[in-house]
Amino acid sequence: MNSPMEDRLRDALAEAGETIDASALQPLRAPERRRFRGDYRLVTVSAVVALAGAASAVGLSGGLGGEDRAVATNPQPTREMAVYVCTESAPKETSCHGRDATLDELEAIKGDLTRLPGVESIFFVDQVSSYESFRREYAHDKALLDEVKVTDMPPSFRVKIKEGAAEGAVRDIGGIAGVRSVLVLPSPDETIRVNRDRTMNVFLCGKGTELPSCKTEVTREEDGVVRTVLVGKGVTKAQKDAIEKIAKAPEVESYVFESQEMAYEDFRRTNSKNQVLLQATQVKDMPQSFRLTMKQGADWVKIFNMMKRQPGVARVFYNPCLADEITMRYGYGLSLPESTGCEDKIR
Amino acid sequence: MEVELLTQQEALARQRVDVASIFAEHHVGLVRLALIMVGDQTSAEDIVQEAFARTHAGQSRLRDADKALAYVRSAVLNGCRSVLRRRAMAFRRAVPYEPPVWSAESAALMGEERREVLLALRKLPRRQREALTLRYYLDLTDQEIAETMGTGASTVRSTIARGLAALGRALGEDA
Numbered sequence: 001m002n003s004p005m006e007d008r009l010r011d012a013l014a015e016a017g018e019t020i021d022a023s024a025l026q027p028l029r030a031p032e033r034r035r036f037r038g039d040y041r042l043v044t045v046s047a048v049v050a051l052a053g054a055a056s057a058v059g060l061s062g063g064l065g066g067e068d069r070a071v072a073t074n075p076q077p078t079r080e081m082a083v084y085v086c087t088e089s090a091p092k093e094t095s096c097h098g099r100d101a102t103l104d105e106l107e108a109i110k111g112d113l114t115r116l117p118g119v120e121s122i123f124f125v126d127q128v129s130s131y132e133s134f135r136r137e138y139a140h141d142k143a144l145l146d147e148v149k150v151t152d153m154p155p156s157f158r159v160k161i162k163e164g165a166a167e168g169a170v171r172d173i174g175g176i177a178g179v180r181s182v183l184v185l186p187s188p189d190e191t192i193r194v195n196r197d198r199t200m201n202v203f204l205c206g207k208g209t210e211l212p213s214c215k216t217e218v219t220r221e222e223d224g225v226v227r228t229v230l231v232g233k234g235v236t237k238a239q240k241d242a243i244e245k246i247a248k249a250p251e252v253e254s255y256v257f258e259s260q261e262m263a264y265e266d267f268r269r270t271n272s273k274n275q276v277l278l279q280a281t282q283v284k285d286m287p288q289s290f291r292l293t294m295k296q297g298a299d300w301v302k303i304f305n306m307m308k309r310q311p312g313v314a315r316v317f318y319n320p321c322l323a324d325e326i327t328m329r330y331g332y333g334l335s336l337p338e339s340t341g342c343e344d345k346i347r
Numbered sequence: 348m349e350v351e352l353l354t355q356q357e358a359l360a361r362q363r364v365d366v367a368s369i370f371a372e373h374h375v376g377l378v379r380l381a382l383i384m385v386g387d388q389t390s391a392e393d394i395v396q397e398a399f400a401r402t403h404a405g406q407s408r409l410r411d412a413d414k415a416l417a418y419v420r421s422a423v424l425n426g427c428r429s430v431l432r433r434r435a436m437a438f439r440r441a442v443p444y445e446p447p448v449w450s451a452e453s454a455a456l457m458g459e460e461r462r463e464v465l466l467a468l469r470k471l472p473r474r475q476r477e478a479l480t481l482r483y484y485l486d487l488t489d490q491e492i493a494e495t496m497g498t499g500a501s502t503v504r505s506t507i508a509r510g511l512a513a514l515g516r517a518l519g520e521d522a
Contacts, residue, residue: 028370
């Protein structure tokens with residue numbers, strides 16, 4: 001009873017269905033109880049780790065703990081450093097113990113700073129003025145402004161020092177009571193470089209990657225009880241091919257694949273002074289990644305979204321978005337619980 | 348009967364496994380069904396994911412485990428309807444444009460003749476399009492299609508007959 005029309009329809013439908021590559025399908029995810037995205041509560045330590053990769057990707061090397069160090073490719077006559085002082089709102093991980101720096105402590109910090117050699121000028125930025133300038137700078141990001149209160153802003157001493165002179169000495173200030181963190185601010189040159197950067201970093205899942213995007217949910221039944229177990233999986237060859245295919249899109253100017261060995265080489269260069277970290281890190285700990293340079297004015301959101309949903313992709317960062325986060329961290333002493341990349345901007 | 352010996356909770360647990368595993372088992376098939384309905388893989392995957400999430404959330408309300416597959420298909424079909432409806436309205440801007448698999452832009456994916464058939468299918472009224480897809484892509488029986496679409500079996504029969512005739516006319520065939 002099969003008419004030719006029925007056969008044609010059957011064939012056409014079958015072929016349309018075949019265009020889906022089963023191996024490159026985004027796995028199903030159970031609904032999450034809590035939403036983490038857009039949560040701007042200010043916790044430092046995890047953000048430092050999240051930003052470490054970002055910072056080195058945009059040319060600010062270091063980024064881990066006390067190792068913050070901006071590379072002076074173009075020697076500047078002076079550098080600016082920020083000494084953030086304690087607030088009640090400071091995260092637990094800092095040495096602030098949940099209290100504001102006292103007036104005596106502030107005086108002591110100021111006294112120590114003035115006595116340092118090579119220091120050209122010091123000025124104090126209080127919570128209110130820091131908050132005002134923060135609101136001006138992030139006027140476009142309502143969600144962020146809603147989350148950050150004036151009491152979240154750490155006040156800071158801004159110290160101008162002669163190039164190469166007292167950087168280490170200023171950093172030692174970090175050890176005295178009432179200091180939350182000491183950071184070297186990116187120079188104007190570096191800020192421009194960060195702003196011009198059009199790199200999208202696509203990190204791939206490794207075997208032990210502890211990110212939800214790398215985990216597949218497996219449902220098991222044990223003694224009548226249903227359990228769902230998350231299993232982390234490394235990227236497969238087929239997934240890598242699919243990702244590379246997106247990297248060849250017309251929006252992308254060029255791309256390179258960075259293997260674990262190359263990433264390790266890079267890591268060793270930027271952390272050459274930290275032997276402990278180097279010894280604890282092995283080639284297999286490094287992520288593989290694709291580094292895409294987007295064309296000027298190209299639709300990066302499209303590529304970002306395609307990459308993000310691709311199985312085997314751990315995280316996608318578009319550096320221009322990270323520039324914002326870096327400003328928040330360096331310029332305002334704030335940090336996000338988890339780097340959101342660009343997620344919150346394109347929703 | 349074994350079913351009657353289960354406590355209510357055990358029965359519920361069972362159904363839960365059913366829905367989740369049905370999705371896992373039929374994932375590719377469901378995405379393909381959605382793709383045929385909406386034309387692009389991104390939306391298709393989203394529809395299935397959303398249907399999955401929703402069933403997952405409302406699992407305890409699913410009473411008849413035997414009908415789970417029909418239920419899941421209906422959920423996907425509903426998702427497709429929403430997407431198509433949304434596209435027809437002004438929201439189009441918010442959805443990134445991706446040419447349907449059968450469009451001329453992605454001609455490399457499908458043969459010319461097949462594309463014609465799909466384009467003609469796309470122009471049919473919604474019910475005819477759905478019934479024809481469920482019949483000729485998933486090979487469902489009248490009864491199964493009726494359950495998926497929430498109509499009667501005889502309606503399905505007449506809808507398919509009318510759909511086929513319209514398709515034939517559109518493609519200039521005498522079938």
